[in-house]
Amino acid sequence: MEKVFIGYSNDSTIRYHSSSGGIITAIIKHLFDTGYVSTYLSCTFNKEVCCYEPKFIYSYNEYELVGSVYQDMDIMTFLKSHITDIKGRLMVVCSPCLVKAVRHIAKVHSIDVFIASYFCSGQTTIEGTYFYYKALGIDRTNVVNIRYRGDGWPNGITIQMKDGSVIQRANYSEPWKTMHQSRLYTPRRCFKCKQLESCFSDISVGDPWLKEYLDQDKTGHSLFIVHSELGLNVIEQMNSENLITCSSINYSLYEKSQKFTIQRKSRINEDKEIIDFELKLQNLRIYNDWATRNYTNMKKYVWIMVHIVQPYFRAKKMNSKMIITKLYNKILRKLNNEKKSLVSR
Helix, strand or coil: CCEEEEEEECCHHHHHHCCCCCHHHHHHHHHHHCCCCCEEEEEEEECCCCEEEEEEECCHHHCCCCCCCCCCCCHHHHHHHCHHHCCCCEEEEECHHHHHHHHHHHHHCCCCEEEEEECCCCCCCHHHHHHHHHHHCCCHHHEEEEECCCCCCCCEEEEEECCCCEEEEECCCCCHHHHHHHCCCCCHHHCCCCCCCCCCCCEEEECCCCHHHHHHCCCCCEEEEECCHHHHHHHHHHHHCCCEEEEECCHHHHHHHCHHHHHHHHCCCCCHHHHHHHHHHHHCHHHHHHHCCCHHHHHHHHHHHHHHHHHHHHHHCCCHHHHHHHHHHHHHHHHHHHHHHHHHC
């Protein structure tokens, strides 16, 4: 079962402070309010170690609206070691690669679970955020909180410092963009993961990266796929009770909104040699130390991967005719773009 929707929470506070539309937070609140769940696997920022950590909460009053958390957390270890702390039904929000494992653990311990997964292009280790602080010239011991998304859409990163100052950076701006593109702080499991969402979750949620929303929406919409009857029942009930506003859309709009991640993940088998070489490079201590020493070196590393390594491995698979055709099409596109530029003047 796959039904695709786009919508938002009718609670303006939830919608504004969420990373995109507030559908997941609205579901958490609804399931607590109706008594359907009694435990939620949440997270909180530990300023002593400057990272997010998982924790269980038992009412919506304990819930922290943290936006997106672009930091890899070991929720499986936490879940296993705190399984006896779960009361009643459980709700979990996780990456698509963890959904089946969460369902398995819940089944083994006879726990009913509602799972929401998010559209995932790959996680980032906490060391990636530490590098981000360094690139910004921030001492992480002076950070008291970081929000990766929320407070408008698509917004960006907000860092609160001990002295009361606030540092804000636009969504996917430098130096985060280069750090993310480098994949130097990407967990190894992400390199060959083909999952953008999970059909084993009750609902999968993400951003509507579509022109009409990017041009006009400053508050936020959630694009989501309902996979189960339970998920559909929850969405229909919330819609009928005016807790959310949503409408059904064509699956092709989901594909269009996630186009670049879908394309990258669909090339994983084809790019196996590139990925294996990239991982070997990262395992070379001297090379890794050089690439992560500073922002300038990391930009050079990204350039090497994009302009030398990737073209080399892709050219290896091409015969002379294919290479000439590709170069011809590239030149043709450039000439057409220059022609359009001249006409527009």
